[in-house]
Amino acid sequence: MDLVKQYLVQSISSASNNLRLSTQQIEVVALLRETIMKSDELESDIKKMKKITELSTFAIRMNEIYSYLTQEYVDLLRISDKFKEHSQNLVKDLNNLLGTLNPSTFKQALNKLDENIADEKFSSEEEKTENSIDIDLSRRTGDNSVFENTNELTKERFILEEDNTQEELTFEKYEDSILKPIKPLDALLKQVKPDQELPAKLNEFTGVMKNNASLSLKIGFEILANMHTIVAESLQLIISGELNPVREVIESLRACLIVIVAVVRGKEVDITNYLNRAEDFGRKIQSLIKKES
Numbered sequence: 001m002d003l004v005k006q007y008l009v010q011s012i013s014s015a016s017n018n019l020r021l022s023t024q025q026i027e028v029v030a031l032l033r034e035t036i037m038k039s040d041e042l043e044s045d046i047k048k049m050k051k052i053t054e055l056s057t058f059a060i061r062m063n064e065i066y067s068y069l070t071q072e073y074v075d076l077l078r079i080s081d082k083f084k085e086h087s088q089n090l091v092k093d094l095n096n097l098l099g100t101l102n103p104s105t106f107k108q109a110l111n112k113l114d115e116n117i118a119d120e121k122f123s124s125e126e127e128k129t130e131n132s133i134d135i136d137l138s139r140r141t142g143d144n145s146v147f148e149n150t151n152e153l154t155k156e157r158f159i160l161e162e163d164n165t166q167e168e169l170t171f172e173k174y175e176d177s178i179l180k181p182i183k184p185l186d187a188l189l190k191q192v193k194p195d196q197e198l199p200a201k202l203n204e205f206t207g208v209m210k211n212n213a214s215l216s217l218k219i220g221f222e223i224l225a226n227m228h229t230i231v232a233e234s235l236q237l238i239i240s241g242e243l244n245p246v247r248e249v250i251e252s253l254r255a256c257l258i259v260i261v262a263v264v265r266g267k268e269v270d271i272t273n274y275l276n277r278a279e280d281f282g283r284k285i286q287s288l289i290k291k292e293s
Contacts, residue, residue, distance in 0.1 A: 004069045005042065007083070009033045011065060013276055014087035015094045020270055023263045025098040027223045028106045030275065035110060042066070045113055054101055054109040058093045065090075103222075177215060178224070178264050181208045182257050185231075189253055192245045198238065206235040223275075224263055227256045230282040233289065242292055243285075252281035 016029045039045045046066055049059035065086045068074070075082075101109065185205050192198060213228035234253055237243035255277040262271045 002037075004066065005037055005039075007069055008036050008062065008065060011083065011087045011090055012036075012094065014083075015090035017272055018088075018091050019095055019098070021098065021272055023223075023271065024102050026272060026275055027103045027263075028098055028101055029094075029272075030223060030226075030279065031103060031106055031110075043070075048113050052109055052112050054105070055097070058090075058097045061090055061093045174215065174219070175264055178212055178260065181205060181212075182261055185209075186254060186257055189250050192238070192250060194244050194246055198245075202235055203239055206232050206239070209235065221263075224260060226282065227260050227278060230278060230285060231256050233285050234281075237285065237288065243288065249281075252277055255281070 012029065012033055016026075019025075021029065035045075036042065043066060046059055046063050049055040050063060052059070068082065068086075184201075185208075188199050188201060188205065192202070209228045209232035213225045213232060216222075216224035216228060231253055234243060234249070238245050238249075243249060255274040258274045259271055259278055262274075
């Protein structure tokens with residue numbers, strides 16, 4: 001386990017818990033944490049982020065924390081106090097970052113990590129146009145609310161992106177496909193008890209969640225794809241007997257379902273705790289899968 005990465009990621013999570021986030025902003029936070037955890041050269045990536053306009057202020061704050069953690073001597077007796085201090089200092093910069101970037105523009109900013117700084121501008125007018133469209137769409141709130149209508153943003157993806165499926169895929173069909181199994185699965189999960197015979201339909205829902213994970217990934221909704229994958233893999237482990245469906249497991253699965261519904265319906269509620277629980281559960285499931293393989 002990389003303790004520096006864990007410290008940074010948990011600092012971001014703690015800071016985000018002090019903000020009232022929309023579902024789009026929650027997705028940016030998740031992408032930011034994922035970027036840190038997957039970085040092979042964290043120090044270098046943070047330095048590159050400092051040179052990217054959209055990320056510079058936040059990256060400077062991250063670099064301060066990184067420098068503290070990698071100094072020769074770290075006072076472990078004060079680490080808890082320093083963590084609270086670092087997390088609190090991140091709140092303002094994280095809030096500013098989330099106020100200017102949506103998931104699409106955040107990914108575009110991250111793409112610059114792999115480019116030379118001199119080539120940060122887009123090389124064609126077509127790419128410039130595409131970027132400006134994304135920025136315009138991210139600001140279609142119409143009022144001073146910090147929340148964005150996720151339903152509308154998702155619909156716009158279907159309109160603007162090329163349809164590569166043989167059958168026309170509309171937002172209404174996607175929404176129906178995603179939401180239809182949620183309530184029945186939630187009801188079924190409440191029937192699952194440790195050391196008892198599993199409901200026969202559990203295997204059927206595993207396939208449904210796999211399909212919806214693929215569908216979500218196809219349109220670029222990574223949060224939804226991840227939530228569906230966690231549920232599908234967990235159900236498989238429960239069916240195979242490798243995961244005991246204790247109360248904590250069932251509630252973690254339900255947290256995934258809550259995130260799915262909130263994102264698809266564009267619910268203007270804070271689901272940060274549910275998302276954090278679901279992602280933590282997902283990491284445990286991945287560790288279990290690797291252990292079994």
